Amino acid sequence: MSSAAIKLDQVTKTFDGKVIAVDGVTLDIEAGEFFSLLGPSGCGKTTSLRMIAGFEQPDSGRVHVGGQDITDVPVHKRDMGMVFQSYALFPHRTVAENVAFGLRMRDVPKPEIARRVASALAQVALTGLEARKPGQLSGGQQQRVALARALVIEPRVLLCDEPLGALDRKLRQQMQFELKELQRRLGVTLVFVTHDQEEALAMSDRIAVMNQGKVEQIGSPTEIYEKPRTRFVADFIGEINLLDDGPKPRALRPEKIRLGPAAEARLAGTIETANFVGGATLYRVRAADNRAFLVRETHAGERAPRAAGDAVGLSWNDTDTVSLEG
Amino acid sequence: MISRRSILRAGTGLAAATTLGAPTILHAQASTLKITTWGGKWGDIMKATVLPAFEKEFKCTVSADQAFPYVPKLQASSKNDPLYDVLQTNSNEQWNCFTEGLVMDKVSVKDVPNVADVYPYAVSDKIVGVTIFTSAIGLGYRTDKGITPPKSWKDLADPKLAGARGSYLIPVNSLGQCHLMMLGKVYGKGLQDLDAAYKALELLKPIKLVDFTGQMEKMLLSAEVNEGVIHDSGVYRYEGDNRQPVDFCSPTEGVVALEQVLSVTPGSKVKQLAYAYMDYMLRPDVQKLLAEAVWYSPANKKVKLAEKYDTKLLTTPEKVATLIQPDWKWYNARKEDIDGRVTKILKS
Amino acid sequence: MSTTPARLSPNRVPFDAGRAAYIGLNLVLLAFLLLPIAIVLVFAFNPMPYISFPPVGISLRWFDKFFSSSDFMNALWLSLWVAGCVLVLAVLIGGACALALARGNLPGRSFLTAFFMSPLMLPAILTGLALFQSYLLVGIGRPVWGLIMAHTLVAVPYVLRTTLAVLHNFDRRIEEAAAVLGASPTRVFFEVTLPLIRPGVFAGGVFAFIVSFDQFPVSLFLVVPKGETLPVVLFNYMKFDLDGAIAAASMVSILLAIAVVLVLERLIGLKAYVKL
Numbered sequence: 043m044s045s046a047a048i049k050l051d052q053v054t055k056t057f058d059g060k061v062i063a064v065d066g067v068t069l070d071i072e073a074g075e076f077f078s079l080l081g082p083s084g085c086g087k088t089t090s091l092r093m094i095a096g097f098e099q100p101d102s103g104r105v106h107v108g109g110q111d112i113t114d115v116p117v118h119k120r121d122m123g124m125v126f127q128s129y130a131l132f133p134h135r136t137v138a139e140n141v142a143f144g145l146r147m148r149d150v151p152k153p154e155i156a157r158r159v160a161s162a163l164a165q166v167a168l169t170g171l172e173a174r175k176p177g178q179l180s181g182g183q184q185q186r187v188a189l190a191r192a193l194v195i196e197p198r199v200l201l202c203d204e205p206l207g208a209l210d211r212k213l214r215q216q217m218q219f220e221l222k223e224l225q226r227r228l229g230v231t232l233v234f235v236t237h238d239q240e241e242a243l244a245m246s247d248r249i250a251v252m253n254q255g256k257v258e259q260i261g262s263p264t265e266i267y268e269k270p271r272t273r274f275v276a277d278f279i280g281e282i283n284l285l286d287d288g289p290k291p292r293a294l295r296p297e298k299i300r301l302g303p304a305a306e307a308r309l310a311g312t313i314e315t316a317n318f319v320g321g322a323t324l325y326r327v328r329a330a331d332n333r334a335f336l337v338r339e340t341h342a343g344e345r346a347p348r349a350a351g352d353a354v355g356l357s358w359n360d361t362d363t364v365s366l367e368g
Numbered sequence: 369m370i371s372r373r374s375i376l377r378a379g380t381g382l383a384a385a386t387t388l389g390a391p392t393i394l395h396a397q398a399s400t401l402k403i404t405t406w407g408g409k410w411g412d413i414m415k416a417t418v419l420p421a422f423e424k425e426f427k428c429t430v431s432a433d434q435a436f437p438y439v440p441k442l443q444a445s446s447k448n449d450p451l452y453d454v455l456q457t458n459s460n461e462q463w464n465c466f467t468e469g470l471v472m473d474k475v476s477v478k479d480v481p482n483v484a485d486v487y488p489y490a491v492s493d494k495i496v497g498v499t500i501f502t503s504a505i506g507l508g509y510r511t512d513k514g515i516t517p518p519k520s521w522k523d524l525a526d527p528k529l530a531g532a533r534g535s536y537l538i539p540v541n542s543l544g545q546c547h548l549m550m551l552g553k554v555y556g557k558g559l560q561d562l563d564a565a566y567k568a569l570e571l572l573k574p575i576k577l578v579d580f581t582g583q584m585e586k587m588l589l590s591a592e593v594n595e596g597v598i599h600d601s602g603v604y605r606y607e608g609d610n611r612q613p614v615d616f617c618s619p620t621e622g623v624v625a626l627e628q629v630l631s632v633t634p635g636s637k638v639k640q641l642a643y644a645y646m647d648y649m650l651r652p653d654v655q656k657l658l659a660e661a662v663w664y665s666p667a668n669k670k671v672k673l674a675e676k677y678d679t680k681l682l683t684t685p686e687k688v689a690t691l692i693q694p695d696w697k698w699y700n701a702r703k704e705d706i707d708g709r710v711t712k713i714l715k716s
Numbered sequence: 717m718s719t720t721p722a723r724l725s726p727n728r729v730p731f732d733a734g735r736a737a738y739i740g741l742n743l744v745l746l747a748f749l750l751l752p753i754a755i756v757l758v759f760a761f762n763p764m765p766y767i768s769f770p771p772v773g774i775s776l777r778w779f780d781k782f783f784s785s786s787d788f789m790n791a792l793w794l795s796l797w798v799a800g801c802v803l804v805l806a807v808l809i810g811g812a813c814a815l816a817l818a819r820g821n822l823p824g825r826s827f828l829t830a831f832f833m834s835p836l837m838l839p840a841i842l843t844g845l846a847l848f849q850s851y852l853l854v855g856i857g858r859p860v861w862g863l864i865m866a867h868t869l870v871a872v873p874y875v876l877r878t879t880l881a882v883l884h885n886f887d888r889r890i891e892e893a894a895a896v897l898g899a900s901p902t903r904v905f906f907e908v909t910l911p912l913i914r915p916g917v918f919a920g921g922v923f924a925f926i927v928s929f930d931q932f933p934v935s936l937f938l939v940v941p942k943g944e945t946l947p948v949v950l951f952n953y954m955k956f957d958l959d960g961a962i963a964a965a966s967m968v969s970i971l972l973a974i975a976v977v978l979v980l981e982r983l984i985g986l987k988a989y990v991k992l
Binding site: 408440444581583589 | 764765766845848849852936937939940941942948949951952953954955956957958
Binding site for chain 1: 892899901907912
């Protein structure tokens with residue numbers, strides 16, 4: 043399967059002439075990359091994806107795929123695969139017919155359609171359900187049909203709009219692995235829209251964190267997590283302590299703080315709450331200067347060594363803090 | 369209040385303005401005669417025999433409308449290009465149309481020569497146009513229910529007939545209107561003695577009321593009523609193979625005329641053909657054919673019916689003298705008041 | 717074995733007054749709806765020329781009279797022909813209107829919807845009268861297509877209603893999915909949109925057929941001599957001969973309407989789900 047690079051160049055999209063959904067976004071997505079657009083609802087991630095797909099026309103800026111400017115190419119000629127949160131399966135057609143649809147639109151000969159549909163269904167472990175209607179399938183099965191339908195046309199690009207959002211937690215984790223594995227195997231460029239930072243961190247090669255129509259930061263999951271550039275990114279990804287005592291705000295991840303005797307520490311404080319999160323405990327500590335800190339302490343054994351009301355000392359290395367832009 | 373009629377009139381005025389400009393087109397249709405006529409057995413004979421013969425003789429086509437309501441349709445069409453050339457209705461509707469200028473009053477012997485041979489009632493001052501047939505409104509009754517054959521209109525008030533007597537919804541049926549006027553004559557000073565008629569109406573309660581004339585026939589046949597106001601043809605037609613235990617009584621006080629009347633519309637573009645049709649309908653042979661088919665009394669004096677019809681229908685000056693013709697112009701002018709009164713009386 | 721009675725007892729439905737009342741009410745409503753038809757049936761097969769009960773026998777004389785009357789037969793065929801045309805036109809116009817209203821981003825959409833629905837608000841007799849006057853005014857007379865247009869006018873709202881209802885619940889992502897898979901807008905319409913809204917359009921079409929086939933008030937002024945629809949012929953027949961032929965005609969039109977609905981259901985309705 044071939045894959046293509048995607049480039050958004052200064053793309054802007056306004057709705058109803060006033061609401062700016064996407065504001066001068068530039069993205070360089072490499073061929074074969076698993077790229078996530080992450081942000082809260084209304085941040086412009088879905089609109090960006092829909093402009094790549096061709097459902098929305100940018101007001102200004104260009105969209106390139108595989109080096110070609112496709113800004114003015116209509117949706118049905120863009121040769122992309124797409125998976126929707128609502129699955130968007132054709133309810134009046136069987137599983138096999140759903141998967142065959144894209145091939146039929148491409149006038150692929152019937153025997154080849156049959157062969158490719160069978161192999162696509164095998165890929166998503168749905169062999170045997172060809173004759174079912176979407177209404178007779180579970181949510182996870184429907185999502186796999188949607189995936190098979192998108193991939194069977196061997197698209198250069200696979201676009202996923204919160205594809206796992208409607209699944210329950212356990213199924214979602216399983217599908218995360220499967221999707222990631224499938225993408226790696228096929229080598230397709232995958233653009234993944236999600237508001238779930240854990241999902242984005244777990245699956246992506248790179249992530250663009252978006253806020254209010256703009257890209258706040260682009261980087262690998264580690265970069266995004268370890269070196270958030272802005273207060274928004276730091277706050278949106280995982281738990282964070284913001285330190286406002288210097289010339290610039292700094293971020294400090296809870297696991298970078300060590301707890302110990304108060305006498306040897308930077309700050310003294312009292313534990314307010316202790317939440318066991320499996321292999322670790324997340325404490326909320328009220329410092330003597332009344333600031334609240336989140337501290338994550340890993341430990342062996344089931345029981346947390348500390349409890350609410352304990353007096354503790356907080357210490358960290360300055361190198362573990364990250365300066366934020368604002 | 370703006371009545372429906374005034375809206376129609378405004379519409380027809382507009383229509384008149386537009387059609388005036390196109391007289392040549394109208395002449396192209398000159399050989400079509402547009403008439404209204406009854407349905408049922410009458411309509412069958414008209415379509416099978418009477419109209420084809422007319423078309424052949426006068427080298428024209430006749431477009432015969434058998435679908436009610438004729439008068440609103442005529443009202444809605446332009447006076448300069450009316451929907452009908454000849455209007456056939458009962459007398460009361462002719463008066464409505466005449467009052468609105470939709471039809472012309474009298475026909476002359478010059479235009480319609482056979483008018484010279486009709487009984488006086490057919491062209492009396494109670495008639496717009498010319499009557500071609502009449503029925504007699506009297507009392508129909510069951511012969512198998514042990515009731516005394518009625519002689520007078522008053523016999524309908526016989527207490528034994530409570531709930532088994534029938535008449536019509538006066539606001540919508542002209543036989544009901546005739547009945548009401550007759551009550552004025554029988555119980556009071558004359559056809560126009562409404563107070564006496566209202567009082568007499570009280571005596572008839574409880575009474576079964578229908579809106580179609582045909583329904584009264586069925587109620588008599590199924591013995592839902594044993595005695596009711598009806599026209600003679602609605603009873604006489606059940607004879608021979610169709611025999612049913614019903615009979616008709618012409619009350620001593622007289623029978624009310626239910627006339628089939630033809631009139632010509634003033635805007636007709638084929639007036640000569642229209643008069644020819646009227647004349648044709650009054651011809652003795654056409655009159656005989658239709659009269660014997662539906663038991664209507666012919667208006668032409670010269671018609672000689674077969675014996676069984678002759679004995680029952682109004683075919684002599686003596687029998688014709690028992691016909692009472694209501695003044696529909698007078699009645700129609702008061703219709704709303706009367707409707708209100710009788711509805712109140714019959715409701716309580 | 718001895719446990720069987722004990723096991724049965726929880727299954728025994730205790731008397732439920734609410735449920736009994738519910739069933740009772742339904743039976744009464746059914747009777748209210750069907751009893752008049754039963755009376756028509758008795759009237760149609762009773763040889764007597766009036767409604768008599770109990771019927772004196774069974775006879776097909778009224779059906780014979782109905783089927784051998786050229787007036788009735790002409791009217792029946794005209795009504796079927798008109799209703800068929802109205803079905804097609806109402807489906808095309810109503811379906812297109814519904815799509816335009818639901819999808820077209822038109823200014824004044826709610827006004828337009830109300831406008832298209834307005835033939836339902838107006839008394840049908842006025843619609844008929846107004847059209848009659850308009851036709852005379854523009855001098856086209858009263859052609860059959862004028863009657864068909866009039867029926868279509870009052871039938872379109874039914875198609876519009878049912879189609880709009882389907883479109884209202886339509887997930888547009890399904891169309892987007894088809895487009896992204898390579899379907900041009902035309903193919904999206906025929907492959908996805910149409911099959912999915914077909915039940916709504918079809919239901920509206922059946923209404924349109926029946927509205928036209930049973931149409932009396934609109935037809936009243938618009939039929940011409942020798943070109944009268946069945947309801948008009950029946951109405952006028954009733955004024956002169958109130959016999960069983962009316963009942964026979966009613967039975968025939970009820971059966972015909974049912975047959976047409978069933979045939980359409982077979983041809984269009986079920987297939988939408990069985991095929992592809």
